[in-house]
Amino acid sequence: MSACTAGLAQPGPPGRHLGHYPSLPPGYQNTSGPPAPSPMHPAMQAATQPYTQAPQMSGGPGMAQLSPSLASMSLQSGTPEALRVVNLLQERNLLPPTPISAPTPCLTQDLQRINCSPEVYRCTLTSIPQTQSLLNKAKLPLGLLLHPFKDLSQLPVVTSSTIVRCRSCRTYINPFVSFLDQRRWKCNLCYRVNDVPEEFMYNPVSRSYGEPHKRPEVQNATIEFIAPSEYMLRPPQPAVYLFVLDVSHNAVEKGYLNVFCQSLLDNINANTWNQVGFITFDSTVHFYNLQEGLSQPQMLIVSDIEDIFLPTPDSLLVNLNECKELVQDLLKSLPSLFQKTMETQSALGAALQAAFKLLSPTGGRMSVFQTQLPNLGVGALQSREDPNQRASAKEIQHLSPATDFYKKLALDCSGQQVAVDLFLLSSQYCDLASLGCISRYSAGNVYYYPSYHHQHSPAQVECFQKDLKRYLTRKIGFEAVMRIRCTKGLSIHTFHGNFFVRSTDLLSLPNVNPDAGFAVQMSIDENLVDTQVVSFQAALLYTSSKGERRIRVHTLCLPVVNSLTDIFAGADVQAISGLLACMAVDRSVTASLGDARDAMINAAIDSLASYRQFALTIQQPGLLAPACLRLFPLYILALLKQKAFRLGTSTRLDDRVFAMCQLKYQPLAYAMPMIHPSLYRLDDLTDEGALNVNERTIPQPRVLQLSVEKLSRDGAFLMDAGTVMYLWIGRNCNPIFLTQVLGVPSYADYVLPEIDSAESQRTRALIGWLRDQRPFYPSLHVIKDESQLKASLLQHMIEDRTDSALSYYEFLLHLQQKITK
Amino acid sequence: MAFTFAAFCYMLALLLTAALIFFAIWHLVLPEYLIHFFFCVMFFCAAEWLTLFLNLPLLAYHVWRYMSRPVMSCPGLYDPTTIMNADILAYCQKEGWCKLAFYLLSFFYYLYGICIVSSHGIKFRGSSSDSGVS
Numbered sequence: 001m002s003a004c005t006a007g008l009a010q011p012g013p014p015g016r017h018l019g020h021y022p023s024l025p026p027g028y029q030n031t032s033g034p035p036a037p038s039p040m041h042p043a044m045q046a047a048t049q050p051y052t053q054a055p056q057m058s059g060g061p062g063m064a065q066l067s068p069s070l071a072s073m074s075l076q077s078g079t080p081e082a083l084r085v086v087n088l089l090q091e092r093n094l095l096p097p098t099p100i101s102a103p104t105p106c107l108t109q110d111l112q113r114i115n116c117s118p119e120v121y122r123c124t125l126t127s128i129p130q131t132q133s134l135l136n137k138a139k140l141p142l143g144l145l146l147h148p149f150k151d152l153s154q155l156p157v158v159t160s161s162t163i164v165r166c167r168s169c170r171t172y173i174n175p176f177v178s179f180l181d182q183r184r185w186k187c188n189l190c191y192r193v194n195d196v197p198e199e200f201m202y203n204p205v206s207r208s209y210g211e212p213h214k215r216p217e218v219q220n221a222t223i224e225f226i227a228p229s230e231y232m233l234r235p236p237q238p239a240v241y242l243f244v245l246d247v248s249h250n251a252v253e254k255g256y257l258n259v260f261c262q263s264l265l266d267n268i269n270a271n272t273w274n275q276v277g278f279i280t281f282d283s284t285v286h287f288y289n290l291q292e293g294l295s296q297p298q299m300l301i302v303s304d305i306e307d308i309f310l311p312t313p314d315s316l317l318v319n320l321n322e323c324k325e326l327v328q329d330l331l332k333s334l335p336s337l338f339q340k341t342m343e344t345q346s347a348l349g350a351a352l353q354a355a356f357k358l359l360s361p362t363g364g365r366m367s368v369f370q371t372q373l374p375n376l377g378v379g380a381l382q383s384r385e386d387p388n389q390r391a392s393a394k395e396i397q398h399l400s401p402a403t404d405f406y407k408k409l410a411l412d413c414s415g416q417q418v419a420v421d422l423f424l425l426s427s428q429y430c431d432l433a434s435l436g437c438i439s440r441y442s443a444g445n446v447y448y449y450p451s452y453h454h455q456h457s458p459a460q461v462e463c464f465q466k467d468l469k470r471y472l473t474r475k476i477g478f479e480a481v482m483r484i485r486c487t488k489g490l491s492i493h494t495f496h497g498n499f500f501v502r503s504t505d506l507l508s509l510p511n512v513n514p515d516a517g518f519a520v521q522m523s524i525d526e527n528l529v530d531t532q533v534v535s536f537q538a539a540l541l542y543t544s545s546k547g548e549r550r551i552r553v554h555t556l557c558l559p560v561v562n563s564l565t566d567i568f569a570g571a572d573v574q575a576i577s578g579l580l581a582c583m584a585v586d587r588s589v590t591a592s593l594g595d596a597r598d599a600m601i602n603a604a605i606d607s608l609a610s611y612r613q614f615a616l617t618i619q620q621p622g623l624l625a626p627a628c629l630r631l632f633p634l635y636i637l638a639l640l641k642q643k644a645f646r647l648g649t650s651t652r653l654d655d656r657v658f659a660m661c662q663l664k665y666q667p668l669a670y671a672m673p674m675i676h677p678s679l680y681r682l683d684d685l686t687d688e689g690a691l692n693v694n695e696r697t698i699p700q701p702r703v704l705q706l707s708v709e710k711l712s713r714d715g716a717f718l719m720d721a722g723t724v725m726y727l728w729i730g731r732n733c734n735p736i737f738l739t740q741v742l743g744v745p746s747y748a749d750y751v752l753p754e755i756d757s758a759e760s761q762r763t764r765a766l767i768g769w770l771r772d773q774r775p776f777y778p779s780l781h782v783i784k785d786e787s788q789l790k791a792s793l794l795q796h797m798i799e800d801r802t803d804s805a806l807s808y809y810e811f812l813l814h815l816q817q818k819i820t821k
Numbered sequence: 822m823a824f825t826f827a828a829f830c831y832m833l834a835l836l837l838t839a840a841l842i843f844f845a846i847w848h849l850v851l852p853e854y855l856i857h858f859f860f861c862v863m864f865f866c867a868a869e870w871l872t873l874f875l876n877l878p879l880l881a882y883h884v885w886r887y888m889s890r891p892v893m894s895c896p897g898l899y900d901p902t903t904i905m906n907a908d909i910l911a912y913c914q915k916e917g918w919c920k921l922a923f924y925l926l927s928f929f930y931y932l933y934g935i936c937i938v939s940s941h942g943i944k945f946r947g948s949s950s951d952s953g954v955s
Contacts, residue, residue, distance in 0.1 A: 411901060441902055493907030501905040523907075 082569040083615075086630045087622040088812050094630050097702045099678070103572050103628065105558050107533070114175045116221040116556040120147050121538065122668060124579055127561040127570030128490075128534050132524040137614060138567045139606035143521040143579045144484070147667035148540045148554060149477060151514045155552075156216050159226045162199050163551070164217065168192045171485055172225075173217050174555035176535050182210055188535045188557075189487050221556070227541065227549040236547035237417075239478060240275045240317055240364030244355050247338040248282040248346050251371040255454030256425050257338070259465055260369065261331040267472040268320060273547055276327060277317040277358060280334070281351035282343035283376055290326045291315035297330040299337075305350035305377040310357055317358065346372050349379020349405060352420070352438065356413055363417030363479055365511050366444075367471075370435070371425045379405040381431040384653075391650040393804060396593045398653060399660075401434040410441035414500045417479045419511030420444045421471070424654075425452040425464075432657040443480075443499045443509040445516070445665060447471075448658045459779040462751075466777035470515075474775070477512040477542030477550075487534040489526040496520070496582035496664050512542050515775040517667030519582045528560045565615045568626050574672055577635040581663045581675065584645060588660070597645055601815075604636045609819040623816040637811045638676045638706075638798045648804025649795070662723075670774045674722035677796045679704040682727070683716045683737040685762040691769075698769040699762045707799040707808075713785075716741075719796060720770050725778045726793045727752075731785040742782070752780070825942045830867040831934040834860050838928045845920040848913075850898045854883045872934065879923065 082103070086094070102118035105126040122145045129135040135142055164173040166187035178186045182201070186193050196212050203214050217223060243264075245257065268276070280286045285305065289298040289312055300311040310316065320327060348370060355366050373381055384398045401407060413420055421444040424430055432446070439446050447467060452460045482499075483506055484492060495501055497518035502508040507518075528534060540552045561567060580603055587596040608625055616624060625632065643651055644659035663671060680701040691698045704710045704717075711717055713730040716737055729738070740757040752764055771778060783789045794800075801807035806814065837856050844853040861880050864873040891900040903909055 407902065491907070495906075500902065504905055504907070504910070 082628040084627040086625050086627050089622045095703050116554050121554050121556040122575045124575040127566050128558050129567050130562045131527045139610045141579050145519045145575050145668045147517050148538050149512045149514050156220050157224045162197050163225050172553045176557045179213050222554050225551040227551050232549050236543050237362040238275050239545050240362050242277045242366045244351050244368045245280045246371050247280045248343045257335040263468040274320050275317045283345040285351050285354050289315050290318040290323050297326050305347045308350045308354045345376040346374045347377040348374035350377045359418045360416040366420045369423045373430050383429050385429045393648040400589050401437050407437040410438045413442040417510045423447045425449045432654045440498050441500050443511050446661050463777050463779045475514050476545050480509040480512040480542035482507045482540045485537045489528045490522050491525050492520045492522050494521040533557050533559050571628050573632050578668045585660045604633050605818045623812050641798045677719050677721035680718045682718050683734045698765050706797045725780045727782045827867040828938045830863045831931045835931040841924045
């Protein structure tokens with residue numbers, strides 16, 4: 001090809017010229033230097049303690065060649081840390097002082113350095129069993145947890161005229177393929193030998209020829225391609241954002257419209273590509289004509305909700321740049337327009353149908369704000385919850401949808417590339433089990449603010465504001481599909497997350513956003529005897545918000561092992577708990593909640609029994625577990641006491657269903673604090689071992705066990721439970737803490753005052769750092785010793801006994817009894 | 822060949838079983854159930870008890886399957902959001918193959934049945950004509 005031999009190509013429009021790499025970070029350019037720091041959050045790096053120490057391979061093999069002696073890697077001299085036997089009944093302090101990090105797979109250092117980051121791609125077993133029977137013997141679930149569209153600080157982007165893929169299985173070329181000679185490469189998923197195309201032989205980074213294994217596609221496990229036109233079904237459509245707002249009396253009383261309109265005015269991104277539209281509804285549906293020549297927005301009311309139609313063919317969706325004043329007028333006048341409304345009925349179904357009709361030509365995103373049960377027209381729901389059954393110890397009914405109107409509408413939306421996000425601001429029962437379907441199958445998300453009121457709950461108002469800001473400004477991908485491929489011999493059989501499974505491994509995601517997590521379960525169809533590593537590749541094809549078609553590819557490589565001990569050594573206890581939570585949610589909806597709880601307990605019993613029977617060399621009395629699984633019973637108990645699965649404690653049905661939705665939707669890093677909150681002591685924060693992030697010193701207090709035994713009257717404690725944070729002040733708390741941090745005598749119960757003292761700075765730094773780590777905004781509640789919220793704080797103390805649940809020690813005894821039966 | 826109602830039933834069943842074999846693979850569920858129900862009614866009218874009893878278990882299975890389908894407002898058996906789960910998919914495929922085997926066997930059984938019933942008819946006619954001569 002002449003372009004190849006002509007030397008460096010001139011920079012030009014992407015996709016046209018060979019070798020135009022717009023943003024290749026310098027760390028990736030010299031591959032023969034010392035190991036580059038992995039692109040992980042500095043906090044992760046500081047706290048990373050790999051459980052298995054991979055021995056150094058001297059004279060390391062080339063990047064793209066597999067080590068022949070990988071099989072001898074597993075665990076030779078002495079017992080590594082991961083397999084240290086722990087007697088759970090005797091050792092009380094199991095929690096490590098620092099946050100737990102993902103285990104490192106047992107690969108050579110070269111392979112592990114370029115392997116995919118565990119923040120993006122995590123496997124429940126970092127050493128894959130060789131056969132299905134071995135996996136069954138270990139009694140641990142095998143699955144992957146992905147966060148494919150995560151905001152990454154360093155992402156190599158490649159523009160190339162040819163995207164090199166395997167001819168039979170269509171895998172993208174990745175760091176774990178093997179090059180047979182300079183001209184042929186062997187796919188690591190299907191083992192087919194492919195030819196290296198001529199353009200690929202030239203490496204524009206080092207400007208050398210004949211070294212295809214130095215190209216960025218083969219050096220990075222996470223990479224983004226700019227996709228040529230073959231990857232598009234239709235030319236990129238404008239990014240359309242439609243807002244469907246509830247304006248019934250309930251909604252006006254809650255007062256969310258002010259906050260919403262203000263947020264939108266502050267955050268909406270005006271460029272020539274975006275279009276917006278608004279629909280409001282109560283017992284009729286209202287459309288807004290925002291045509292360019294009008295002096296003010298024109299409201300059109302359609303009251304025929306049984307057979308909804310669009311009143312005008314265009315001007316309901318407008319480009320923000322052209323009609324900015326009209327949109328601003330509308331947003332300023334919306335809250336006052338419905339001030340005096342007395343409508344109590346809500347025709348959500350009709351509004352959704354109208355919104356779908358409006359968006360179906362182009363696709364886009366629909367944001368629905370709902371404040372009560374929809375009770376009019378198509379899609380009307382009944383109030384199914386019986387308040388007396390909230391504290392039932394036996395069975396929880398009504399976890400599955402009552403009608404499939406919302407599910408069918410979601411599938412229609414998915415077919416037209418429309419995603420629906422639901423914001424539920426209701427304090428009454430809203431049948432989230434049925435309403436949530438609209439988001440679940442159209443790759444949207446559910447946001448829930450149960451006690452929202454613009455005057456009475458300022459904490460929720462702040463959460464709503466911050467969440468809206470993130471929602472309106474975060475990255476987004478349209479018309480996306482994702483495919484997960486695995487090495488021959490492994491297959492994926494169940495998917496968890498918000499999407500629609502279009503064929504056996506193709507996930508249809510009308511919208512993909514950086515806060516969505518996915519999980520899959522795998523099985524081993526054929527024995528993996530002739531391979532030492534297996535690979536998994538997740539490829540996400542999407543249209544960016546600027547109309548560019550891109551493909552993000554993540555590839556993970558893991559070793560294959562043959563012995564049960566090695567499987568236990570590589571178990572990732574947090575990933576296992578996350579996957580079990582997803583499986584339990586499915587089981588509660590299809591079978592019953594009791595079944596799901598029993599299944600979780602059996603998972604703990606079976607795996608520990610299998611360890612005791614097959615992997616333990618010396619039989620001792622007590623409940624024995626390997627060090628890598630020592631937190632497994634604790635996490636199972638935490639799940640059993642979590643809002644989604646608990647029995648016997650009064651839980652509103654909507655709260656429970658929302659907790660289940662979150663367990664399936666959130667990526668593992670954000671779901672873990674929801675399952676097992678972190679408890680810190682605040683009144684003795686020091687700078688010892690503190691992190692330095694962006695020139696701020698973040699203290700790193702020790703994580704405490706969740707038992708009231710650890711709370712003491714003369715201290716102040718912070719509990720980080722994911723979506724909410726509690727700051728509990730003991731009755732005899734240190735007065736220095738009270739004055740320096742809280743500004744006693746009077747302090748607001750949800751915000752920390754900014755006092756210029758070292759203690760206040762440290763506390764605010766810690767809380768701010770914890771809040772920054774997640775995309776949703778946790779509300780902070782300061783609890784004095786006698787406060788109503790103390791009950792919610794104590795519900796998170798999972799190691800303690802309540803009148804309906806066992807304490808941690810009792811749970812361990814129960815497990816031990818079942819294991820040694 | 823003598824045409825009794827039973828022979829006619831068997832012939833019709835033979836033709837429709839060919840359709841059922843098609844439906845078992847390409848999963849046209851409601852026509853399959855309705856045709857099979859129609860068979861059973863016909864055999865009941867023709868007093869072919871053995872054949873009816875052979876088909877009754879399948880009829881009961883069809884009724885159970887339809888009653889326990891996931892909540893859907895339109896007729897149909899498969900929920901698009903769960904059908905791609907490998908365990909449900911494997912179950913439906915296995916069900917399809919078993920029914921295919923059953924329909925193939927009953928195809929040949931009906932073929933045989935036509936011959937038997939028709940020859941009964943001939944023998945019956947023949948014996949009555951014999952008594953008529955002498």
